Amino acid sequence: MKSYAIRSSVVKRTFAVLLAAYLLVFLVLPIVKLVIAAITDETGQLIRGPLDVFFNHPLYLESLFNSIVVSAGAALLAAIAAMPIAFVLWRARTRPPLLVELFGFLPLFVPPFMLSLSLQSLLGRGSGLGQWLQSWGDMDPGLWGLPSVAVIEAIHYFPLVLMLLIMSTAAYSEQAHATASVGVDWRRLAIRVFLPLGLPGLGFGMAITFLKTLDDLATPLSLGLTNLLAPQAFFRVSTYGAQDPLSSLMAIAMILISALAWLASVVLVRQGLADWERPLNSPLPRIRGRLGTGGLCLGAIGAFYLVCYSGVILTSIARIWSYTALPESYSFAHYASALESETQAFANTFFYCGFAAVLDVAIGLALAYAIDHAPDRWRRLLTWSIASLLSVPAIALAIAYLQFFQGLRLPLFDEPLDATGFLLPLAFSVRGLPFAIRACHLVLRNVPASYIEAAQFSGRSRWTVARRIVLPMMALGLIVAFLICFGVSAVDLSSAMLLVPSETEAPISYSIYLHMQSTTGRGTGSALAVLVIAFVAIAMTGVVALLRARRAAAPPIRRIVFPGTQTH
Amino acid sequence: MAYIELNQVTKRFGSVVAVDRMNLQINQGECVAMLGPSGCGKTTTLRMVAGFEDLDDGEIRVGERIISSKAKRYYLPPEQRNFGMVFQAFAVWPHLSVYENVAFPLRIRKLPREEIHARTEEALKHTNLYKVAQDSPEGLSGGGKQRVALARALAIRPDVMLLDEPLSSLDPHFREEMRFEIKDLQRRFGFSILYVTHDQSEAMALSDRILVMQSGIVQQVGTPLEVYASPVNRFVFEFIGLSCFIETRLDQNGMRIGDTPYAWPENIAPPVELVLAGKGLLAARPTEIDFVADGGIRGTVMRKVYLGETIDYRVLVDGTEVRVQKTRRTPGPAIGDNCGLRFSRPHWYPVG
Numbered sequence A: 001m002k003s004y005a006i007r008s009s010v011v012k013r014t015f016a017v018l019l020a021a022y023l024l025v026f027l028v029l030p031i032v033k034l035v036i037a038a039i040t041d042e043t044g045q046l047i048r049g050p051l052d053v054f055f056n057h058p059l060y061l062e063s064l065f066n067s068i069v070v071s072a073g074a075a076l077l078a079a080i081a082a083m084p085i086a087f088v089l090w091r092a093r094t095r096p097p098l099l100v101e102l103f104g105f106l107p108l109f110v111p112p113f114m115l116s117l118s119l120q121s122l123l124g125r126g127s128g129l130g131q132w133l134q135s136w137g138d139m140d141p142g143l144w145g146l147p148s149v150a151v152i153e154a155i156h157y158f159p160l161v162l163m164l165l166i167m168s169t170a171a172y173s174e175q176a177h178a179t180a181s182v183g184v185d186w187r188r189l190a191i192r193v194f195l196p197l198g199l200p201g202l203g204f205g206m207a208i209t210f211l212k213t214l215d216d217l218a219t220p221l222s223l224g225l226t227n228l229l230a231p232q233a234f235f236r237v238s239t240y241g242a243q244d245p246l247s248s249l250m251a252i253a254m255i256l257i258s259a260l261a262w263l264a265s266v267v268l269v270r271q272g273l274a275d276w277e278r279p280l281n282s283p284l285p286r287i288r289g290r291l292g293t294g295g296l297c298l299g300a301i302g303a304f305y306l307v308c309y310s311g312v313i314l315t316s317i318a319r320i321w322s323y324t325a326l327p328e329s330y331s332f333a334h335y336a337s338a339l340e341s342e343t344q345a346f347a348n349t350f351f352y353c354g355f356a357a358v359l360d361v362a363i364g365l366a367l368a369y370a371i372d373h374a375p376d377r378w379r380r381l382l383t384w385s386i387a388s389l390l391s392v393p394a395i396a397l398a399i400a401y402l403q404f405f406q407g408l409r410l411p412l413f414d415e416p417l418d419a420t421g422f423l424l425p426l427a428f429s430v431r432g433l434p435f436a437i438r439a440c441h442l443v444l445r446n447v448p449a450s451y452i453e454a455a456q457f458s459g460r461s462r463w464t465v466a467r468r469i470v471l472p473m474m475a476l477g478l479i480v481a482f483l484i485c486f487g488v489s490a491v492d493l494s495s496a497m498l499l500v501p502s503e504t505e506a507p508i509s510y511s512i513y514l515h516m517q518s519t520t521g522r523g524t525g526s527a528l529a530v531l532v533i534a535f536v537a538i539a540m541t542g543v544v545a546l547l548r549a550r551r552a553a554a555p556p557i558r559r560i561v562f563p564g565t566q567t568h
Numbered sequence B: 001m002a003y004i005e006l007n008q009v010t011k012r013f014g015s016v017v018a019v020d021r022m023n024l025q026i027n028q029g030e031c032v033a034m035l036g037p038s039g040c041g042k043t044t045t046l047r048m049v050a051g052f053e054d055l056d057d058g059e060i061r062v063g064e065r066i067i068s069s070k071a072k073r074y075y076l077p078p079e080q081r082n083f084g085m086v087f088q089a090f091a092v093w094p095h096l097s098v099y100e101n102v103a104f105p106l107r108i109r110k111l112p113r114e115e116i117h118a119r120t121e122e123a124l125k126h127t128n129l130y131k132v133a134q135d136s137p138e139g140l141s142g143g144g145k146q147r148v149a150l151a152r153a154l155a156i157r158p159d160v161m162l163l164d165e166p167l168s169s170l171d172p173h174f175r176e177e178m179r180f181e182i183k184d185l186q187r188r189f190g191f192s193i194l195y196v197t198h199d200q201s202e203a204m205a206l207s208d209r210i211l212v213m214q215s216g217i218v219q220q221v222g223t224p225l226e227v228y229a230s231p232v233n234r235f236v237f238e239f240i241g242l243s244c245f246i247e248t249r250l251d252q253n254g255m256r257i258g259d260t261p262y263a264w265p266e267n268i269a270p271p272v273e274l275v276l277a278g279k280g281l282l283a284a285r286p287t288e289i290d291f292v293a294d295g296g297i298r299g300t301v302m303r304k305v306y307l308g309e310t311i312d313y314r315v316l317v318d319g320t321e322v323r324v325q326k327t328r329r330t331p332g333p334a335i336g337d338n339c340g341l342r343f344s345r346p347h348w349y350p351v352g
Helices: A004-039 A049-056 A058-091 A098-108 A113-123 A128-135 A146-170 A174-181 A186-215 A218-222 A229-240 A245-269 A293-317 A333-341 A343-373 A376-391 A394-405 A423-445 A449-456 A462-490 A493-499 A508-517 A522-553 A555-561 B042-050 B098-108 B113-126 B142-155 B172-189 B200-206 B224-229 B234-239 B272-277
Strands: A318-320 B004-013 B016-026 B031-035 B057-062 B065-069 B083-086 B160-164 B192-197 B209-214 B217-222 B244-251 B254-257 B260-262 B279-284 B289-292 B297-307 B310-317 B320-327 B338-343 B347-349
Touching: A004 A049, A004 A245, A004 A343, A004 A394, A004 A423, A049 A058, A049 A245, A058 A146, A058 A186, A058 A229, A058 A245, A058 A293, A098 A146, A098 A522, A113 A128, A113 A146, A113 A218, A113 A293, A113 A508, A113 A522, A146 A186, A146 A218, A146 A293, A186 A229, A186 A245, A186 A376, A218 A229, A218 A493, A218 A508, A229 A245, A229 A394, A229 A493, A245 A376, A245 A394, A293 A318, A293 A333, A293 A522, A333 A343, A333 A522, A343 A376, A343 A423, A343 A462, A343 A508, A376 A423, A394 A423, A394 A493, A423 A462, A423 A493, A449 A462, A462 A522, A462 B098, A493 A508, A508 A522, B004 B042, B016 B042, B016 B057, B016 B217, B031 B042, B031 B200, B042 B083, B042 B160, B042 B192, B083 B142, B098 B113, B098 B142, B113 B142, B142 B172, B172 B200, B192 B200, B200 B224, B209 B224, B209 B234, B217 B224, B217 B234, B234 B279, B234 B347, B244 B272, B244 B320, B272 B279, B289 B320, B297 B320, B310 B338
Parallel strands: B031 B192, B031 B209, B083 B160, B160 B192
Antiparallel strands: B004 B016, B004 B057, B057 B065, B209 B217, B244 B254, B244 B279, B254 B260, B279 B347, B289 B338, B297 B310, B297 B338, B310 B320
16 A cells, blocks of 8 residues: 555645646746746747837836836825725724725726726716817816826726725724724824835725736726827737747736736835735634724725726716716616627626636636645745736736747647637736635635545545545635636636637627727617626625625634734 | 554654654553654654654554555555544534534545444534534534544544643543543543643543653653653653652762751662762752651742632752642641651762
C-alpha cells in the first residue's frame, strides 16, 4: 500500500504541474511575448523605433500623462469623499444594512461606462437639463473632458472604497471603539484612531480604483475621449493589428504603471499584504444598529446614486425623450426588445463568464490550498505573485493574447484559436484569479482539516469523503466564489472589445456598449443595463443573506474561520 | 502481549525531530494518555498511529498486523485501520443531522440498513443523544457536539479509540462530566484508548498509564501514581503537579543552601553521584513540606494566600522561593515569621 505522503504527493504534483502550465501559457508567456514584440523586429533584432516614436509623439506622451493623472485623480476623489462619510458612520456606530453592504461591492460587478451614459442622458448636451443650462447663461454642463472621467470613475468606485473603509475600521471590537471615543476630541479621534484603523481598507480601495480607471476603455470612449493610453492602444490594435509594436509598448506601459501604483500604495500605506487583506477577511461589521446621523448619511448617498442612475432607468422606459428634463412618454418596449434581440448576448455571457468562473474556482481552490500549505517564504511569494495579477490591465492582457495565440490552431477546430472566442473566457479567468483565490481561501478555511480526517476514518475512499462531506460543506462558499468570478468577468469590457471575434459572439456588456453608441439603440442598451444591474443586485442580496444566515447559525464555525475575532 | 505496539517510531519535519525512536506498548482495553507541553510530539505520534503521518523510521502494530512500517514500506490507510478518532474541534459535520453524523461511517461502509440503524441507535443511547437524533448538531453545546463525535467513533465499533485533546474546547464543568463518560464507555465497549492531552488532571483521571514527552523523547511511562510520586527526572517532576526546587551544594557531611549548612533531610539522602558531583537539586511538592518550629531548613514567610481549602505560602530560603501548601486547618506561620521547613518526601535531581 502506498504511503499517505506518496498518495498525497502524486495528486499534489499533478495539480502543481497543471497549475504551473496554466499560469505559464495563459499569463507568463503572453506577457513575455508582449515585451519581445515591443522591442524587436520580425527578425528578432532589438529595435528602439517604437520607443522613440512613443516618447517623441505628443499624443502618446499626453495619453500617458492623462492616464496617470485621471487614474490618480479618481482614486483621490473617491478617497476624499469616502473618508468623512466612513468616519461619521463609524462614530455614529451605524451598522450598514444589507442593501448598503451589497451596494458597496456593486462597482466591481457593474461597468463604469453605464454611469457615464446615465449622466450623459441627464446632463449631456442633448438632455433637457443640458439645454436649459446652455440657454441659461451659456453654461456648459461639462460632462466631457478628462476631469469628467476622473469624476465618473470616482463616483463609481466610491461605494467600494467606503465599504472597505467601514470593514477595515469595524474589524476591531466595540470595546476598543468605546475606549478610544471616551473624552477625545473628534479631530484627534479621526487622526489617531480612525485613520490608522482604516488605512488598509483605504489603501486597498484606492489601489483598486486606480487600476480599474487606468484599464477602463469604455468610459472614455463613451465620452468621446481618446487621449488616454487604453483607447490609444485599442485604436492601434484595431487599425494595425495585434503585432503593432507601439500597442505592445502601450500595454507594457500600462502594466508598469499599474505595478508601480500597486507597490507604491503598499509602501505608502506601510502595510503588509496580510494587513491589506484584513478588510476582506474581516467579518461584516457588527456594530449596533442606530439611525440618526449615520442613517441620514446612508440615505443621502442612496438618493445621490438613484439620481445618478436615473438617466439609464429613464432612458430604458422612455418612448420619446429629447430636449426635455423628463421623457415625454413611457413604455416597456425597450425591455421587450432587449430580451428578444439579445438572447444570444445573454447566452454568450453565461458561456464566457461561466466557463471562466468554473476555471477560476477550480484553480483558485488549488492555489489557495497550495498557499495555505506552503512554507512561510513560499507562501509570501505566492501571495504576492497572485496579488500582482491585479496590476495586469485587461487591455494589456488582451493584446498579449492576440499576439501570442495569433494563428494558433487547435486540433479539433477548423479556425485559429483567436477566431473561436475561447481566448475571452481564458483572459477572464486570469483576471478573475486574485478574486477567486481570496474567495476560495475563505472556502477552505470553512472546512478544517480535522473535519476531513474525521470523515477519512469512516472507511471509504477520499473521493467519497470529498463528495459526501467536503463538497457539501464548501458548497455555499463555492457558489459565492463562482458568482464573484462570474461578475468580475461580466464587467470586463476591455477584454471583450478586443477578444470577441464578432458582434454576434459578444457578451452582454459589449452589447450594451454597442447599443449605447447609436441614438436609436440607447433605449434597448439602457434596458439591458438595468436588467444586468438588477440581476447582479438580486444575486448579491441572495448571497449576502445566505452568508449571514450561515454565520448566525454556526457560531463555532465562525470562531474557527475567524479565530481572532471578537464578537460583541 | 501488547495490543498496540510502537517500535522505534521516528518522525522528522525537516531538521526537527518531532518524535525520536519512541517505544510504547498498549494493552487491550487499556487507556494510555500522552502528556507533554505544546510541540513535544504527542499529537504527531497520535497522527502516525491514525495514519495521517508517515513514519520516518520504526513500525506500528495493532494485534498481529502491521499498520505502518518504514522498513517494510508498508502503510495501511486511515480508513482501513478500524480506529475511532475524536478531535479537539469536534469535527461534527454541520450539514448532517446528529443521527446522520453517527450513521455516516456505517452508511459508507455499506452495512445492511437494519444494522446501521441498530448500531446508530445504540451509540446514540450510550452517549445520551437519542432525544436529539434528528436535530442539527449546530444547535448543540460544545459537550453535545463532542458526544456526537464520540457516538460517531463508537458506531464503527473501533479496536482503538484515538482522542486528540477532546475536552480542551469544553467548559470546565462539561470537561469533568465527559471524562467520566469516556471512561464509562471504554469499560462498556472494551476498546483501547490513546489519549493526547496537556491537562494533567485529565490524564490522571482517565488513564491507566501516562506517557510524559518532551521534545519528541519519552521521559517516563507509568501509572498516574508512579508518574506523580516517583518522577524520573526534573522535567517530569515539574510537569506533573506543583513543585519547588532548591539548589544545594553537597559533601560527605551534609548540604549547604547558600552559606548555611544543613544535615541531610531525615528521610532521604542524595544519590552518591550527586554527592560526588558536589551539587544537587532538592525537589518537593508544596503539599509535602511541613512547617517545624525548631530545626529544618530555615526561611522567612514572604506571602500567605488563602485558596479556600488550602493556604499557599511563599517562603524565602536563602534567596530561593519555596512554595508550601497546607490545609486551612493546619496552624501555620504569619507573614514575616522565621520558620523551619521539613521535606517529608524529597526528591533529588542533578543541577542543570
